[in-house]
Amino acid sequence: MAKINVTMTVNGEEVSGLAEPRTLLVHFIRETLNLTGTHIGCETSHCGACTIDLDGVSVKSCTRFAVQAEGAQIRTIEGMAEANGTLHQLQESFRQMHGLQCGYCTPGMILRAWRLLQENPHPSEDDIRQGIAGNLCRCTGYQNIVKAIQHAAATLNGETIAEAAQ
Amino acid sequence: MNDMTPTREAREARLEGMGCKRKRVEDVRFTQGRGTYVDDIKLPAMLYGDMVRSSYAHARIRKIDTSKAEKVPGVVAVITAETLKTVNLAWMPTLAGDVQMVLADGKVLFQNQEIAFVVATSLQAAADGVELVEADYEELPVIVDPFKAMAADAPVLREDLAGKTEGAHGKRDHHNHIFKWQVGDKSLTDEAFNRAEVKIDELLSYHRTHPSPLETCQCLASFDKIKGELTLWGTFQAPHVIRTVVSLISKLPEHKIHVIAPDVGGGFGNKVGAYAGYVCAVVASIVTGRPVKWVEDRMENLSTTSFARDYHMRTEIAATRDGKVTGLRVHILADHGAFDACADPSKWPAGFSNIITGSYDFPVAHLCVDGVYTNKAPGGVAYRCSFRVTEAAYAIERGMDILAQKLGMDPAELRLKNFIRREQFPYQSALGWEYDSGDYATALNKAMAAVDYAGLRAEQKTRREAFKRGETRSIMGIGVCFFTEIVGAGPSKNCDILGLAMFDSCEIRIHPTGSAIARVGTKSTGQGHETTWAQIIASEIGIAASDIMVEEGNTDTAPYGLGTYGSRSTPVAGAAIAMAARKIRAKAQMIAAWLLEVHEDDLTFDIDRFQVKGVPERFKTMTDIAWVAYHAPPPGMEPGLEAVSYYDPPNMTYPFGAYICVMDIDVDTGVAKTRRFYALDDCGTRINPMIIEGQVHGGLTEAFAISMGQEIRYDDMGNVMGASFMDFFLPTAVETPHWETGHTVTPSPHHPIGAKGVGESPNVGGVPAFSNAVNDAFSFLGSTHIQMPHDAWRLWKAAEKLGVTG
Incomplete structure (x- = not known):
């Protein structure tokens, strides 16, 4: 099948590559751009392991074609930490609050939480639970993920929060 | 200083x-x-493998035509059972002493069974190849219901076993029978039942489900022809065992096999076994001389690699009128699917299901398990539990609640009355285990105090009266579970896998x-x-x-x-x-x-x-x-x-816990809401309390899923229902209840640091706690037992049957 050149900005850098029209965006990101932090859990839009940020919204990259992302601004998990290695507060809070175990859902979960906090810097627990309902986790039971997002929100807002993970 | x-x-x-x-x-x-997960690894010249799968649950395969697929640009090879026969790998041994087809050899025995393996230069080309492999089927009658598997006129599923009246675990009574496993003293138990003042007898089914880790099963095989060495990256919970299995079945010397399990995205038992995809990737790498990666998709994962449960447990308890248990008699019909590929230690065809006497001092007990073949996927793995302990805990914990209901006793009081007492440890159970340590009454009393158990029962009484007066459409259930796990397999005297002692x-x-x-x-x-x-x-x-x-x-x-x-x-x-x-x-x-x-x-x-x-x-x-x-x-x-x-451990360890679930169910919609869930765990010495708590949260969430909706179902034709996340219930953050945790510490006396293990306890104890809460809610309406999973539809049906829907 003929391939098409696709160009997009990923984590602040313009990148391009060849993709068949049917190539999924997640495959393009993982196989062509070699950014393997974006994971595949179902390929049917249910699990959210492939969640990225695309033009200001959370997107499940298994349900977009690469060619649909022509010209898009994309952020993946590899673009969360600072260039000097300093973790983003969400990454730090997931670690502090034990918001991950096997780590497979984590990149998608963090990207989704990041967009959630962009839209709502002071989310309630219910806002968070509703906000991450498109991302499945099989290990944590979500309780410490919710705490991690609360912790990150509070820290980013300059508030202090008691240690949640016992 | x-x-x-x-x-x-x-x-x-x-x-x-x-x-x-x-x-x-x-x-x-x-x-x-x-x-670095398996799918993150890429090697130069790597090929991608993809499976062709059966549309039918039981069919003879007249012909497989791979010619069109082989012409697809990018397709390098198509492997079938005929290819595998040239290297004697069309069939492989299972961990349970059976054999299973790697690729369909003459017939298929479950839907989505592996038929051919297409190897191509890209994912997309492999998928194109899969589409063009043509199989010519002749449909055969299907067995889905395990209760029909041993009927005299039941179709023969395993023609390869024709004439074999002995299996790996003794005599086979029927062409679809795998084994009969018995433990305990039958005559003493029958005697106890003959004398019993009170008896219960209930069929408790634990439905088929699936571990479903977020990362599916996958591998990357790279055979170096010059060195004669195979490197196999894979999602393996037991990499050394995989190395030995690969050596035994491929005849490659074990020192020339390098097995590597990199980061693994959840296992829950799904990644213990050896699957057709692994064998095909290895053979494909040997045949093509290039690295070959195989990655299951979600539907393949849910429908083929290792289901869990599917135990149907007729549970009888004998007791005195004042609530002292005098005997336990259980018969289990175990549906193992098309091949017996359970991942249990070799000598335990029904796992450690003889932990079924639970936390109670039963003077006598008898357990009989019959394993049967059906047209379903093979597996029978321990989904976040020790081998078949989850099923056993469900039977005894539901059984105790049913007994309490019959006696008109509080279920917590019945448990306290029958617990193995602290001074009885080490305790010899009627079914052969030596429990190492425990302090059950302390744990249950602590849990009851934490939730104000007496207050909850008083509230329930008031609310039941209000329901009867028509003032509310909501019923309240309180689920109590006290489980004892048996983990840490295991001592070499009784535990091995393929002859390997489980050190x-x-x-x-x-x-x-x-x-x-x-x-x-x-x-x-x-x-x-x-x-x-x-x-x-x-x-x-x-x-x-x-x-x-x-x-x-x-x-x-x-x-x-x-x-x-x-x-x-x-x-x-x-x-x-x-x-x-x-x-x-x-x-x-x-x-x-x-x-x-x-x-x-x-x-x-x-x-x-x-x-x-x-x-x-x-x-x-x-x-x-x-x-x-x-x-x-x-x-x-x-x-x-x-x-x-x-x-080499001298004994197993026996973690335990007291769980209490409070639930409100709307009888007009069947929607159940978990108001409160308290989990007290005793896993002995605690290495990292943060991680323990995280494990408990995760295990409880899986228990919630299994008891309240998660199921791998089949229709009468053997079509697998619910093999995608559209239909297979994995709770999101919205449905998942809030978890409260507590603990006591009773160190294991034989373990160097006194630790017992915890990761699976919440799944073992959580399912009966949820199911007991549901059943407790309905009990005052005359219901004895409602089968899992307790999704809204089934609960509404239960309410309708009881005549209480609006």
């Missing part, structure tokens, strides 16, 4: 040893997407500058071993956990181990780690004595150093000692500071 001398507390804190809520070292890479192992090397590497025979799939194993070593030898690297999953470097499943890592490998560390400490003590010019017995170990008894300012730290071990060891002593330990 001066002000610059760190206090004992400071020295202890620096170690981050056992009991510390140490943050996980794994998280630094995982939060940045820098973990585990650890090698520790202390480096000259006082840091260390530890390699362990287990494999974390999210449990955080890199964090917790270092904590054990830190406490044992006084090197800070942050200075200890833990490595697992590389069979070339790790000592042989049996892997991670059945909550065996801490009971078995955790012990091996402590014992290896103690060997190092013993040598370090000799070096310290020589350096301090005292007798070894004059030294005492204090956190991170050996010091002269009574003279604490004379000491040598482990860092000092490590340098000397490599720089100038005592005369006559071997240089270096390292140790290996292989630990």
Whole structure:
């Protein structure tokens, strides 16, 4: 099948590559751009392991074609930490609050939480639970993920929060 | 001492040893997407494999035509059973003593069974190839219901077993029979039932479900023809066992097989077994001379690799009128699917289901299990539980509630009356286990106090009266569960896999500058071993956990181990780690004595150093000692500071817990809302309380899913229903209840650090707690037992049957 050149900005850098029209965006990101932090859990839009940020919204990259992302601004998990290695507060809070175990859902979960906090810097627990309902986790039971997002929100807002993970 | 001398507390804190809520070292890479999972590995010239699967559940295959697929641009090879026969791999042995087809050989026995393996230069080309492989089927009658499998006129599923009246576990009574397994004293038990004042008799079904880790099963095989060596990366919970299995079935010498399990995205039992995809990837790599990757998609995962449960348990309890249990009699019909591929220790065809007497002092018991073949996927793995313990715990915990209902007794009171008492440990159960330790009454009383159990029952009474008066449409259930697990398989006297004793192992090397590497025979799939194993070593030898690297999953470097499943890592490998560390400490003590010019017995170990008894300012730290071990060891002593330990556990460990669930159910919609869930766990010594709590949260969430909706269902034609996340219930953050946790600590008396294991307890105890809550809610309306899963539709149907819907 003929391939098409696709160009997009990923984590602040313009990148391009060849993709068949049917190539999924997640495959393009993982196989062509070699950014393997974006994971595949179902390929049917249910699990959210492939969640990225695309033009200001959370997107499940298994349900977009690469060619649909022509010209898009994309952020993946590899673009969360600072260039000097300093973790983003969400990454730090997931670690502090034990918001991950096997780590497979984590990149998608963090990207989704990041967009959630962009839209709502002071989310309630219910806002968070509703906000991450498109991302499945099989290990944590979500309780410490919710705490991690609360912790990150509070820290980013300059508030202090008691240690949640016992 | 001066002000610059760190206090004992400071020295202890620096170690981050056992009991510390140490943050996980794994998280630094995982939060940045820098973990390395199998699918993240790419090799030059790598090919992609994809499976062609059966549309039918039972059919003869007249012909497989691969010619069109082979012409697809990018397709390099199409492998069928005929290809595999040339290397004698069309069939493979299972862990349960059966054989199974790798690729369909003459017929298919379940929907989505593997028929052909297409290998291509891209994912897309492989998928195109799969579409063009044509199979010509002749449909055969299907058996889905295990209760019909042994009918006289039932179709023959396993023609390969024709004439074989003996299986791996004794006599087969029927062409679809796999085994009959019995334990306990039947005549004494029958006698107890003949004398019983009160009896219950209920069929308790534990439906078929699936572990469904977020990362599916996958592998990457790379065969080097020049060296004759195979490297196999895979999602393996037991990499060494995989290496031995690959060697046995491929005839490649074991030292030329390198098995590597990199980061694994959850296992829950799904990644213990050996699957057709692994064998096909290996053969394809040998045939093509190129690396071949195989990655299951979600539908393949849910419908083919290792289901769990599917146990149908007729449960009878005999008791006195005042509520003392006098006998337990259980018959289990076990649906194993098309091949017996259960991942149990060899001698245990029904796993440790004889833990079914639970936490109670049954004087006599008898258990009989019949395993049967059906047209469903093979598996029968321990989905976040020790082997079949979840099923057993469900039967006894539902059974006790049904008995309490019959007696008109409170279910918690019935349990307290029948518990094995603290002074009875070590306790010999009627079905053959020696329970190592426990303090059940303390745990249950603590849980009841935490939720104000008496207050909840009073509220329930009031609300039931209000319901009867028509003032509310909501019914309230209180589910009590007290489970005893049996984990840590296991002692070599009764546990093996393919003849391999179920020990585990650890090698520790202390480096000259006082840091260390530890390699362990287990494999974390999210449990955080890199964090917790270092904590054990830190406490044992006084090197800070942050200075200890833990490595697992590389069979070339790790000592042989049996892997991670059945909550065996801490009971078995955790012990091996402590014992290896103690060997190092013993040598370090000799070096310290020589350096301090005292007798070894004059030294005492204090956190991170050996010091002269009574003279604490004379000491040598482990860092000092490590340098000397490599720089100038005592005369006559071997240089270096390292140790290996292989630990054969003397007994299993028996974690336990008291769970209480409070639920409100709307009878007009069947919607159940968990108001409160309290889980008290006793896993013995606690290595990292933060990780324990996380494990409990996760296990409870899986228990919630299984009991309240998750199911792999089949229609009458054997079509698998619910094989995608559209239909298979995985709760989101919205449905998942809030979890409250508590603990007691009853250390295992035979484990070097007293730890028992915890990861699976919440799944074992959680399911009966939820189901008991649902059933308790309906009990006052005349209901005895409602089968799981308790989704809204089924609960509404139950309410309708009881005549209480609006």
